[in-house]
Every structure is written in C-alpha cells, then in structure tokens.
Amino acid sequence: xxxxxxxxxxxxxxxxxxxxxxxxxxxxxxxxxxxxxxxxxxxxxxxxxxxxxxxxxxxxxxxxxxxxxxxxxxxxxxxxxxxxxxxxxxxxxxxxxxxxxxxxxxxxxxxxxxxxxxxxxxxxxxxxxxxxxxxxxxxxxxxxxxxxxxxxxxxxxxxxxxxxxxxxxxxxxxxxxxxxxxxxxxxxxxxxxxxxxxxxxxxxxxxxxxxxxxxxxxxxxxxxxxxxxxxxxxxxxxxxxxxxxxxxxxxxxxxxxxxxxxxxxxxxxxxxxxxxxxxxxxxxxxxxxxxxxxxxxxxxxxxxxxxxxxxxxxxxxxxxxxxxxxxxxxxxxxxxxxxxxxxxxxxxxxxxxxxxxxxxxxxxxxxxxxxxxxxxxxxxxxxxxxxxxxxxxxxxxxxxxxxxxxxxxxxxxxxxxxxxxxxxxxxxxxxxxx
Numbered sequence: 001x002x003x004x005x006x007x008x009x010x011x012x013x014x015x016x017x018x019x020x021x022x023x024x025x026x027x028x029x030x031x032x033x034x035x036x037x038x039x040x041x042x043x044x045x046x047x048x049x050x051x052x053x054x055x056x057x058x059x060x061x062x063x064x065x066x067x068x069x070x071x072x073x074x075x076x077x078x079x080x081x082x083x084x085x086x087x088x089x090x091x092x093x094x095x096x097x098x099x100x101x102x103x104x105x106x107x108x109x110x111x112x113x114x115x116x117x118x119x120x121x122x123x124x125x126x127x128x129x130x131x132x133x134x135x136x137x138x139x140x141x142x143x144x145x146x147x148x149x150x151x152x153x154x155x156x157x158x159x160x161x162x163x164x165x166x167x168x169x170x171x172x173x174x175x176x177x178x179x180x181x182x183x184x185x186x187x188x189x190x191x192x193x194x195x196x197x198x199x200x201x202x203x204x205x206x207x208x209x210x211x212x213x214x215x216x217x218x219x220x221x222x223x224x225x226x227x228x229x230x231x232x233x234x235x236x237x238x239x240x241x242x243x244x245x246x247x248x249x250x251x252x253x254x255x256x257x258x259x260x261x262x263x264x265x266x267x268x269x270x271x272x273x274x275x276x277x278x279x280x281x282x283x284x285x286x287x288x289x290x291x292x293x294x295x296x297x298x299x300x301x302x303x304x305x306x307x308x309x310x311x312x313x314x315x316x317x318x319x320x321x322x323x324x325x326x327x328x329x330x331x332x333x334x335x336x337x338x339x340x341x342x343x344x345x346x347x348x349x350x351x352x353x354x355x356x357x358x359x360x361x362x363x364x365x366x367x368x369x370x371x372x373x374x375x376x377x378x379x380x381x382x383x384x385x386x387x388x389x390x391x392x393x394x395x396x397x398x399x400x401x402x403x404x405x406x407x408x409x410x411x412x413x414x415x416x417x418x419x420x421x422x423x424x425x426x427x428x429x430x431x432x433x434x
Contacts, residue, residue, distance in 0.1 A: 081122050084113045088128060091135040104139035107132045126164040130156045134172055141179050149179065170200045177209045186217035204235045220252040221268065228270070249273055253282050259290055259311065266318065275321055277333045284315045284340035312344035316352060326359055326369075334368040335399040341372060342405075346379045367396030371406060378409055387413045404433045 026041035087110035094103035110132040114125070122128070137152035156172045173196050180189035190213055193201065200206055207230050214223035227248055231241035249269060256262035266274070266283055273279055291311045322329060322337055329337065348356070356376060360369040374389030387410065394406045411426035 077117070077122070080113060080117045084110050084117075084128055084132075087113065088132055088135065091132065091139075095135055095138060100139040100142040104136055104143070107136035107139065111136070124165075126160065127168055130158070130165065130168040130172065134168070134175065138175065141182075146183075166197075170196060173200075174205060174209065177206075177213070181209065181212045181216060184216060186213055189213045189216070204230065204233055207233070208235065215248075220248060220255055221265075224248040224252060224268075245273060246276060246278055249276075249279050250282050253279065253286050256286060256290070259287060259314070262286055262290065263314065274318075277322055277329060277337075280318045280322055281333065281336045281340050283318050287311050287315055287318075288340070288343050308344075309347055312347040315340065315344055323355060323359065327363070331398065334366070335397075335402060338368040338372050338402060339399075342375055345372070345376045348376060348379075365396070367393040368402070371397060371402055374406075375409065378413070383413055383416055400433050404430050407433070 027038045028041055028044045030037040030039060087106050091103045091106035091110065094100070094106060111129070114129050114132070133152045133156035137149045137156065140146075140149035140152060153172065153176055157169065157176075173192050177189050177192040180186075180192060189209070193206065193210060193213065196206060201210075207226055211223055211226040211230065214220075214226055224245070227241070227244050230236060231245065235241075236244060252265045252268075253262065256265050262283065269279065288311065291307060319337065319340060322333075326334070326337075353376060356369070356373055360366070360373045363369055370389045370393035374386045374393060377383075377386035377389065390406050390409050390413070394403060394410070397403045397406060407426045407430035411423045411430065414420075414423035414426055
C-alpha cells in the first residue's frame with residue numbers, strides 16, 4: 001500500500017513539473033553592471049535544485065567524516081561487548097557441563113576484557129561483570145578453592161551492584177548461602193540469609209536453604225516451621241511434605257529432655273500433625289522414657305506416683321484420637337499403641353477402662369485389644385479373665401515384644417494358681433521368642 005502511494009505521489013510531481021516547465025517561455029534577467037543576462041526560467045530552476053543537492057551532499061559528507069572516530073569507537077565497543085558476552089556464555093556452558101577449569105578460564109577472560117575496556121556505554125556492563133565473578137566463584141567452589149571463591153564472591157557483592165542489578169546481588173547471596181551449607185558452616189549461612197531483602201527471604205529457594213541451615217544447626221523448631229511454609233507453597237509433593245514434616249516432628253519430640261519440654265513441643269504441632277499416629281506414639285514413647293530416667297535418678301515414692309499419674313494423663317490425651325479411629329490403624333500402629341498404653345494400665349481410670357472394654361467388644365477378635373484388656377485385668381487381679389484374654393491374644397500377636405510379654409504374663413498367672421508345669425512352659429515360650 002505504501003508503494004502505491006509513493007507511485008501516486010511521483011506521478012503527481014511529474015505532472016506538476018510537466019505543466020510548469022513543458023511550455024514555459026519565461027526568462028530571468030540578471031544584472032551585473034554594466035552587463036545584463038537573460039536566462040531561461042527552467043535553467044535557473046535546475047541550477048537552484050542542483051545547487052541545493054550539492055550543498056546537502058557536501059554537508060552530509062562532512063558530517064560523516066566528523067563521525068568516523070565516534071563510529072570506530074562504537075564498533076570497537078560492540079566487538080568488545082560481544083566478546084565478553086561470548087566468554088560469559090562459554091563459562092556458563094562449561095559450568096553446566098561440569099568442566100569447571102574451562103568455565104573458570106572463560107569467566108576470567110570475560111573479566112580481563114571488562115577490566116581492559118574503558119568504554120562505559122554498555123547497557124549491562126556491571127551485570128556482566130557480576131555474572132562473570134559468580135561463574136568464576138562457582139567453578140572455584142567446585143574445585144575446592146575456597147580462597148579464590150571468596151575473592152570472586154566479594155567482588156560480585158559490590159554495593160554498586162545493588163543499584164545496577166539487585167537480582168544478581170540476591171542470586172549471589174543465595175549461592176553464598178548454599179556454599180556455606182555445603183561447607184557445614186551454619187553461622188556463615190545464617191549471616192548470608194540475613195543479608196537478603198525481606199521479599200527474597202520468603203521465596204521458595206531461600207526457604208529451602210533456610211530449612212537446610214536449620215537442620216545443619218540442629219534448630220528443629222525452626223526447621224519444622226520452615227518446612228510448613230514450604231509445604232504451604234507446594235514446594236514438595238504431598239507425600240514428600242508429609243514425610244519431611246513427620247521426620248522433623250519426630251526429631252523435635254525425641255530431642256525433648258523433660259516432660260515440660262515434651263509438652264511444649266507437642267503443643268507447637270498443628271492439628272494435622274497431632275493426628276498422625278507416628279507422632280502421637282513417638283510422644284508417648286518419649287514420655288515413658290523420660291519417666292524411667294527420672295525413676296532411675298531416684299526420688300521419694302509419693303513424688304514418683306505423682307509423676308506416673310502425670311505421664312499417664314498426658315499420654316492418654318495424646319493417644320485419644322487414635323482410640324477414636326482405632327479401626328483405621330494398621331497392624332503395626334495397633335501394636336505400637338498397645339506398647340504405649342501398657343505402662344499406664346495401672347493408672348487407667350474408670351472412663352479409660354470403659355473405653356477399652358467398648359473397643360474390645362467392637363473388635364472381639366483383635367489380638368491387641370485382647371492383650372490390653374488382659375493386662376488391665378491382670379493389674380486389677382482378675383486372674384481368670386486376664387488368663388482368658390491373654391490366651392486368646394497370644395496366637396494373634398505378631399509383634400515379638402507383645403508376644404514375649406504375653407507369655408510372661410501367662411507364666412505369672414500360672415504361678416499364681418500353682419500350676420508349675422504351665423508356668424515353666426510359658427517361661428520357655430517367652431525365652432524362645434527373638
């Protein structure tokens with residue numbers, strides 16, 4: 001369409017010139033005393049147009065001559081910039097390919113070109129410099145040259161970089177944090193994370209590093225909180241997130257040194273975590289272990305009874321959701337639940353005993369409920385019922401510890417009723433279980 005308009009414009013101009021000059025007999029009289037010149041109007045018009053064209057051409061040629069040095073400098077600057085970009089790309093490609101020596105050499109060549117160039121008209125000169133330093137530092141870290149790595153890192157963390165490219169500065173801090181984690185230097189990693197802006201600290205990459213730093217420094221509470229944030233941002237698959245949260249929560253529970261600290265850790269878990277059978281059972285096991293440690297240290301009898309009652313009350317509260325959903329537990333969790341509740345059967349109140357009997361009637365063939373009910377009857381000296389329930393449970397239990405304890409209880413019951421032969425057989429069965 002533009003070509004059509006150009007043709008139409010040229011045609012109109014040709015028609016106008018033809019109409020003006022085709023039959024023009026006008027003359028132009030020039031006076032130069034004492035002479036007089038009569039010149040054709042068309043000739044004067046051609047001379048004026050030609051003079052204008054020559055003058056314009058001469059001015060353009062002069063301008064081009066004056067711009068030649070500037071164009072030469074610009075050409076050299078562009079060639080230098082292309083060379084630097086090429087070296088940076090070579091360094092990145094070799095770094096990804098695992099050729100760390102070549103990557104370091106290419107990054108150093110880029111830095112040499114940048115330092116040797118005096119041109120300041122590159123749009124991303126400082127960004128290229130920082131990337132070259134980061135690639136050189138990454139290669140030095142892979143080659144275990146920490147001194148050279150730290151030197152390039154300090155150059156990349158130049159305060160001027162924050163003005164030119166804050167993204168590169170944040171990337172350098174994240175890389176420095178990862179290097180500190182790999183060097184197992186938790187304090188240096190925390191310092192680098194603290195230098196990040198508030199917005200960058202909430203990014204998934206920064207949270208991943210924060211999780212690694214927390215686990216490196218044995219800060220289980222901080223690691224658990226960070227893992228919750230990562231799971232909220234869907235940084236892991238649901239299965240991986242559950243496994244990670246479960247492992248950290250188990251570490252926190254096992255790291256408790258007294259019942260107060262254990263209760264504090266338990267209260268710090270959210271509702272979904274407290275509903276996990278593994279965590280409730282681990283908390284109960286830890287509470288019993290701490291109670292046994294206190295007993296070994298020695299204390300008066302009244303104080304020990306109060307401690308046992310306190311432990312039993314806490315454990316029953318933690319394991320209450322498992323009782324409510326007993327049918328959904330697998331056999332392994334049912335066995336662990338029986339082991340966790342057995343130490344507190346002596347302190348079991350009427351409500352707890354009624355719940356146990358109700359569950360045992362709902363699942364009369366469940367060996368774990370038979371075992372718990374039998375042990376509860378044994379503590380209350382109901383010998384006949386205890387022997388009946390434990391006798392039913394011994395054939396269905398698969399957990400070695402529960403079967404061994406069942407045979408031991410049957411041996412004691414046999415001794416109570418004076419059946420020496422049955423007691424010896426029960427003790428022999430208990431001893432044969434690995």
